Amino acid sequence: MVFRPSSADGQSLDKQDYVQGGATQTAVKILVVGHFAVGKTTFIGSISEIEPLSTEETMTRAAAAVDDLKGVRGKTTTTVAMDFGRLTVSERVVLYLFGTPGQLRFVQMWEDMARGALGALILVDPERLADSFAVIDLIEQYGLDYAIAVNHFDGNPQRAEASLREALDLLDDTPVVTCDARDEKSSAAALTTLVRYLLDRAS
Amino acid sequence: MTAPEEFELASDGLVRAYVITKGRGLPDEQQLSLITLVTAAPDEDRRPQQLSPEEQRLLDICSAGYLSVAEIAGHTKLPLGVVRIVLAGLTEGGHLITRAPVPRARDADRRLLEEVLHGLQTKFG
Numbered sequence A: 001m002v003f004r005p006s007s008a009d010g011q012s013l014d015k016q017d018y019v020q021g022g023a024t025q026t027a028v029k030i031l032v033v034g035h036f037a038v039g040k041t042t043f044i045g046s047i048s049e050i051e052p053l054s055t056e057e058t059m060t061r062a063a064a065a066v067d068d069l070k071g072v073r074g075k076t077t078t079t080v081a082m083d084f085g086r087l088t089v090s091e092r093v094v095l096y097l098f099g100t101p102g103q104l105r106f107v108q109m110w111e112d113m114a115r116g117a118l119g120a121l122i123l124v125d126p127e128r129l130a131d132s133f134a135v136i137d138l139i140e141q142y143g144l145d146y147a148i149a150v151n152h153f154d155g156n157p158q159r160a161e162a163s164l165r166e167a168l169d170l171l172d173d174t175p176v177v178t179c180d181a182r183d184e185k186s187s188a189a190a191l192t193t194l195v196r197y198l199l200d201r202a203s
Numbered sequence B: 001m002t003a004p005e006e007f008e009l010a011s012d013g014l015v016r017a018y019v020i021t022k023g024r025g026l027p028d029e030q031q032l033s034l035i036t037l038v039t040a041a042p043d044e045d046r047r048p049q050q051l052s053p054e055e056q057r058l059l060d061i062c063s064a065g066y067l068s069v070a071e072i073a074g075h076t077k078l079p080l081g082v083v084r085i086v087l088a089g090l091t092e093g094g095h096l097i098t099r100a101p102v103p104r105a106r107d108a109d110r111r112l113l114e115e116v117l118h119g120l121q122t123k124f125g
């Protein structure tokens, strides 16, 4: 994918930026969550067909945005609350991946993201398991089915799945996969594991 | 609600849109969800309406195809709440066509999940 800054003026969107076959597409979404720097943006970028986009939720930034539009103030202090990518899976279905850290201060955003989501992939760094508790709690609170993707950073020792399951207090049937978020195929395989699991749960 | 800076900015179209629509409450969440797909309506379906620069800007972005509400916010760098309000106004004026996601239901979910699974396998084998 070629890097191109997304257009703040909206004038320079390419054909590929638009949803392919939009008039017949059904949009679905899956969440990609995890603590800070666990690899969410990398994961989404590795399988998204568009350059990942980001946005924030709050209404209170309206004034800042207006300043920005008028060019009065060069810099706005916006908090990026989520990033997302897109994958056209068929002529009928387009999949959106939404990534965000597990911070409850973005309650409205979490509600928006979780509402109607098919499920969640929770990225976990085996060296920082404790940082994942809050995210797992949130996903459970929102009643979403999830799988765990263990993002193995270079040089880290493998951690036995059993001990990881125990540390994260996972149910026996919760899938656990390892993945390298930088690798398209590896990310896709983790997502496939989640979708298979969701399909089992829906049957 | 009358902080000096808000008062000062009230002449701007975006804030006006915000102030005007606020009285009617936020747009229906399902109607303009993150993944609702939006495109410009054909000209003849549009009601005559004076568009603010921001409404015109979002309408322009929507004129070349479908984008999700989230993508519109991402491309314009506007907060989601503001984008929703402006899009709601445009929808009311008949300027936009929106395709809300199908409501969740077990059968529909299974079909959609099968299609997602198949798509992932085809694309990434």
Ligand SMILES: Nc1nc2c(ncn2[C@@H]2O[C@H](COP(=O)(O)OP(=O)(O)O)[C@@H](O)[C@H]2O)c(=O)[nH]1
Binding pocket: A034, A035, A036, A037, A038, A039, A040, A041, A042, A043, A151, A152, A153, A154, A179, A180, A181, A182
């Ligand atoms: N070695 C390795 N590095 C990764 C992996 N995933 C992400 N990174 C790096 O970790 C850093 C944080 O990743 P990022 O995607 O920004 O994390 P986010 O905060 O969860 O969005 C970046 O420098 C990535 O290049 C991975 O699977 N393996």
Ligand SMILES: [Mg+2]
Binding pocket: A040, A041, A042, A083
């Ligand atoms: Mg990130």
